[in-house]
Amino acid sequence: MEPLSLTLPRRKFLLLTAAGLALPLRAAAATAISPEAVISSWYRLVLELVRHTATYSPPVASRAFGYLGVTTWETVAQCNGLQSLAGQLNDLTPPPVSDQPLDTAAVLHGALTAAVGKLFENTGPTGQRALQAMVEKLGAKVADGLDPALAKASLDQGAAIAGHILAWAATDGGAVVENMGFPQTYALTEGPAHWVPTSPIRMQQLPLLPDWGKNRPFAMKGDLPCGLPPPPDYSEDPASSFYSEAKEVYDTGKSLTDEQKAIARFWSDDPMLSPTPPGHWISIFLQIAERDGLMAPQLADGLARVGIAVADGFIACWRVKFEYDLLRPVTYIRRFIDPKWDPLLITPPFPEYPSGHSTQSAAAAAVLTAIFGPDFAFEDATPVADGLPARSFPSFDAAAEEAALSRLYGGIHYRAAIDRGLEQGACVGAFAAGLKTL
Amino acid sequence: MRYLLPLLLASPALAEGPAVPNFVAEPGGIAHEFTGEWEFMVGGGVAAFDCSGDDLPDIFLSGGTAPSALYRNLSGAALSFAKAEDSGLEMDMVSGAYPLDIDADGITDLAVLRVGESRLMRGLGDCKFEDASATWGFQPHDLWTTAFAATWEKGADWPTLAFGSYIDRTEDLFPWGSCTENLLYRGRKGQFDAPLPLKPSFCPLSMLFTDWNRSGTPALRVSNDREYYKGGQEQMWHVAPAEPPRLYTPDEGWARLRIWGMGIASNDLNGDGFPEYVLTSMADTKLQTLAEPGPETKPRYADVALAKGATAHRPYIGEELKPSTGWHAQFADVNNDGYADLFLAKGNVSEMPDFAMKDPNNLLLQRPDGTFEEAGDRAGVASTLTGRGAALADLNGDGWLDLVVVNRNGPTEVWRNGGTDTAANWVALVPLMEGQPNRNAANAWVELRAGDRVQRQEVLIGGGHASGMLVPVHFGLGGADAAEARVIWPDGTEGAWVPVEVNETTGLAK
Numbered sequence: 001m002e003p004l005s006l007t008l009p010r011r012k013f014l015l016l017t018a019a020g021l022a023l024p025l026r027a028a029a030a031t032a033i034s035p036e037a038v039i040s041s042w043y044r045l046v047l048e049l050v051r052h053t054a055t056y057s058p059p060v061a062s063r064a065f066g067y068l069g070v071t072t073w074e075t076v077a078q079c080n081g082l083q084s085l086a087g088q089l090n091d092l093t094p095p096p097v098s099d100q101p102l103d104t105a106a107v108l109h110g111a112l113t114a115a116v117g118k119l120f121e122n123t124g125p126t127g128q129r130a131l132q133a134m135v136e137k138l139g140a141k142v143a144d145g146l147d148p149a150l151a152k153a154s155l156d157q158g159a160a161i162a163g164h165i166l167a168w169a170a171t172d173g174g175a176v177v178e179n180m181g182f183p184q185t186y187a188l189t190e191g192p193a194h195w196v197p198t199s200p201i202r203m204q205q206l207p208l209l210p211d212w213g214k215n216r217p218f219a220m221k222g223d224l225p226c227g228l229p230p231p232p233d234y235s236e237d238p239a240s241s242f243y244s245e246a247k248e249v250y251d252t253g254k255s256l257t258d259e260q261k262a263i264a265r266f267w268s269d270d271p272m273l274s275p276t277p278p279g280h281w282i283s284i285f286l287q288i289a290e291r292d293g294l295m296a297p298q299l300a301d302g303l304a305r306v307g308i309a310v311a312d313g314f315i316a317c318w319r320v321k322f323e324y325d326l327l328r329p330v331t332y333i334r335r336f337i338d339p340k341w342d343p344l345l346i347t348p349p350f351p352e353y354p355s356g357h358s359t360q361s362a363a364a365a366a367v368l369t370a371i372f373g374p375d376f377a378f379e380d381a382t383p384v385a386d387g388l389p390a391r392s393f394p395s396f397d398a399a400a401e402e403a404a405l406s407r408l409y410g411g412i413h414y415r416a417a418i419d420r421g422l423e424q425g426a427c428v429g430a431f432a433a434g435l436k437t438l
Numbered sequence: 439m440r441y442l443l444p445l446l447l448a449s450p451a452l453a454e455g456p457a458v459p460n461f462v463a464e465p466g467g468i469a470h471e472f473t474g475e476w477e478f479m480v481g482g483g484v485a486a487f488d489c490s491g492d493d494l495p496d497i498f499l500s501g502g503t504a505p506s507a508l509y510r511n512l513s514g515a516a517l518s519f520a521k522a523e524d525s526g527l528e529m530d531m532v533s534g535a536y537p538l539d540i541d542a543d544g545i546t547d548l549a550v551l552r553v554g555e556s557r558l559m560r561g562l563g564d565c566k567f568e569d570a571s572a573t574w575g576f577q578p579h580d581l582w583t584t585a586f587a588a589t590w591e592k593g594a595d596w597p598t599l600a601f602g603s604y605i606d607r608t609e610d611l612f613p614w615g616s617c618t619e620n621l622l623y624r625g626r627k628g629q630f631d632a633p634l635p636l637k638p639s640f641c642p643l644s645m646l647f648t649d650w651n652r653s654g655t656p657a658l659r660v661s662n663d664r665e666y667y668k669g670g671q672e673q674m675w676h677v678a679p680a681e682p683p684r685l686y687t688p689d690e691g692w693a694r695l696r697i698w699g700m701g702i703a704s705n706d707l708n709g710d711g712f713p714e715y716v717l718t719s720m721a722d723t724k725l726q727t728l729a730e731p732g733p734e735t736k737p738r739y740a741d742v743a744l745a746k747g748a749t750a751h752r753p754y755i756g757e758e759l760k761p762s763t764g765w766h767a768q769f770a771d772v773n774n775d776g777y778a779d780l781f782l783a784k785g786n787v788s789e790m791p792d793f794a795m796k797d798p799n800n801l802l803l804q805r806p807d808g809t810f811e812e813a814g815d816r817a818g819v820a821s822t823l824t825g826r827g828a829a830l831a832d833l834n835g836d837g838w839l840d841l842v843v844v845n846r847n848g849p850t851e852v853w854r855n856g857g858t859d860t861a862a863n864w865v866a867l868v869p870l871m872e873g874q875p876n877r878n879a880a881n882a883w884v885e886l887r888a889g890d891r892v893q894r895q896e897v898l899i900g901g902g903h904a905s906g907m908l909v910p911v912h913f914g915l916g917g918a919d920a921a922e923a924r925v926i927w928p929d930g931t932e933g934a935w936v937p938v939e940v941n942e943t944t945g946l947a948k
Contacts, residue, residue, distance in 0.1 A: 044612075045611070054720070122790070122791045124788065124790050125476055125787060125790070126613055126665070126666075129610060129613075130612065134611060137611065179759060180792065184759055200741045200742075200744045201744070202722055202751040203722065205744075385615055385669070386668045386669040387668070
């Protein structure tokens with residue numbers, strides 16, 4: 001990790017952007033639309049496609065954000081003579097380069113057209129229609145005022161960079177997701193401590209993506225990085241730590257304050273009904289980027305780091321989930337405390353320990369703290385379109401801790417999964433934060 | 439009239455499961471397609487009702503970008519239809535239709551759902567119709583209309599209509615969250631008032647006025663497509679006379695459910711007097727039963743689809759293991775064994791590779807213990823075309839319910855139900871309130887008693903997927919050869935139990 005280059009105080013960071021540090025090194029002409037607008041337009045659409053593409057459970061969404069972030073960064077880096085992530089990310093080789101003059105906005109449009117088109121090729125007819133409209137409408141703006149030969153060369157180069165990233169993505173183990181991520185066959189672990197289905201939905205009688213933890217990480221190095229100790233020993237003894245943790249979930253759920261309910265709903269981030277937890281953190285970064293007018297290199301850097309952090313977070317988390325394969329609170333509580341108890345949130349269809357939202361939130365917070373500093377206040381309006389009020393946070397860590405605790409309020413995680421998840425996320429995030437870019 | 443055979447309660451066939459009806463593909467001259475791309479990825483309704491006065495249901499088919507069509511029913515033992523020319527129902531951009539007698543003149547009218555302005559078509563007799571929208575003061579909005587339901591509120595001399603609409607179709611880049619307004623039309627003295635918006639609106643694909651708690655005042659259930667709403671959920675509205683519509687709230691027991699809602703059907707499956715509801719969706723079907731039925735029940739439902747074997751979550755034939763996509767739902771006793779079965783029309787939305795492309799329709803036969811058994815393939819209706827709307831109705835008057843399925847960008851399919859190997863009786867009942875505004879007794883409950891078992895159905899105008907019927911209420915009787923029937927009329931009046939002829943259609947007048 002290079003704290004000096006990454007942990008910039010906010011004032012200095014903005015000064016650098018305003019000073020034009022990120023001026024394109026090889027730009028040949030200016031389009032009618034800025035590179036920043038190209039990136040933000042595509043990401044706005046991506047946040048919708050994540051919500052409206054059936055395979056996009058949170059782990060799958062995190063993977064897409066990882067590869068889109070790398071694609072965006074490699075494009076901006078090449079156009080600006082900045083450090084590639086090739087050689088830093090596992091198995092990523094340098095993307096192809098062009099010796100022609102290029103327009104950054106057009107290269108970005110070409111890259112994101114190819115990358116989003118591939119990663120969301122399974123989206124439904126409305127998503128396909130929106131994709132096509134984005135390609136055409138944004139493409140028209142990109143081409144406006146640009147020499148056609150330059151526009152074509154730029155778009156082609158963007159597609160070539162994306163093609164390189166997508167070829168790399170195809171080998172990570174997570175490229176093919178069938179049956180919405182639910183295996184057709186899977187042997188549940190026997191024993192009272194282990195996960196059993198909690199949903200009446202037929203396909204959720206087997207756990208989501210049991211092999212996701214075997215995927216190739218982006219930035220994490222080493223053998224089984226960011227592992228966790230086991231959860232408290234399973235016990236049905238009311239005097240045990242395990243029972244106490246379940247009782248805490250139950251008692252909390254029975255006495256939720258309006259504020260606790262609001263927190264649970266705010267971070268609920270249900271698949272198919274929100275941008276998912278990783279999309280929530282991408283949205284947080286995009287809101288800050290818009291508010292503060294980040295230039296393309298900073299914008300791409302943040303998208304890459306947050307995307308890599310959440311993607312690696314889900315890989316690390318899933319590996320541990322299926323290592324310990326712990327039952328959910330609703331199962332335990334109904335067995336031993338209250339057979340009629342219902343949690344506030346929908347219990348996700350996979351093992352409990354650790355909390356995925358906690359892991360990936362802490363990972364995202366780690367890289368954002370590295371970029372913006374430890375006391376960076378912000379407002380998050382991600383779920384406002386769904387009728388929930390925005391929330392303000394004094395720091396990224398505070399937001400991650402609230403996201404983690406929301407799972408206790410929601411009745412879907414024990415305390416240990418939350419605390420260890422945050423620790424795991426900090427470990428994961430350090431890898432992404434340590435990448436050399438700007 | 440069918441001849442009765444001895445009841446074989448312990449026969450091997452019953453021990454092995456419900457008798458499977460033999461559906462025979464028999465288009466009978468119907469050659470029709472529901473066509474179109476994005477704006478017709480949903481819809482594709484069919485309406486079954488008698489417009490010719492011969493007591494056989496005629497068939498109206500939506501066409502999408504193709505013209506809609508009315509087929510006169512000429513069936514004898516075999517199904518036979520003739521396309522009506524100049525019926526007045528030939529129009530474009532039609533997504534669905536529901537028959538009802540708006541003006542209580544004894545001639546069925548038709549609410550036609552369109553992408554554009556919907557229309558109210560007045561029946562003139564002999565399968566002729568005229569656009570009475572303006573005459574009746576109906577002010578349609580230019581919407582992508584996808585759902586419909588109707589009722590007659592207490593004391594009203596004119597029906598109350600609910601129209602559900604889908605996406606703002608001018609939004610190409612960001613259509614999500616652009617659900618347009620659902621509208622409630624009330625009226626009096628032959629005229630509809632300006633519609634009331636049902637806010638918030640969450641892109642419904644099915645609506646149903648239903649007396650869910652047997653209070654005598656139907657509520658409006660709305661099944662919404664989560665693909666397009668933001669902050670939405672399934673809804674149920676209080677629709678009390680002379681009061682603004684009001685959503686059921688969590689304080690009243692309404693529990694949040696968010697699905698790709700595509701179709702609704704109801705039936706009192708467990709005999710407790712309250713309707714169960716099936717909700718079609720993608721990858722899973724919901725079968726809801728009241729969590730705590732009783733006089734003070736709250737609208738809190740348990741999903742029993744998994745327990746009852748009614749999830750219909752993926753194809754049961756062919757090689758594909760991908761999730762399934764459900765549209766029209768209808769309960770009907772297709773094998774006349776006295777237990778309502780469940781038909782689900784299936785079909786991919788539009789080349790969505792994460793979902794089955796060859797997605798067979800489901801025919802879930804109900805067992806006496808309330809669980810279901812898939813028999814679509816054995817019955818012959820497991821078509822893998824892209825199903826949307828459908829109608830199960832007795833098209834040839836033989837007492838076995840036949841089937842019409844509208845497929846998107848594919849031929850409409852018609853099957854004649856050739857019955858089962860097991861003899862079974864049936865009853866068809868026509869509740870009628872002659873001279874009253876609600877002539878066909880919408881939201882009445884028709885009950886049939888054979889021995890100590892009572893079956894009941896609510897008379898509904900709405901639900902399914904863009905498809906409605908106005909046909910006799912059909913009950914199977916199994917081997918029972920005697921039955922009594924009664925109607926609990928919409929005003930709560932309980933009719934007397936009266937013997938009814940088996941294997942006949944009987945009118946029950948108020």
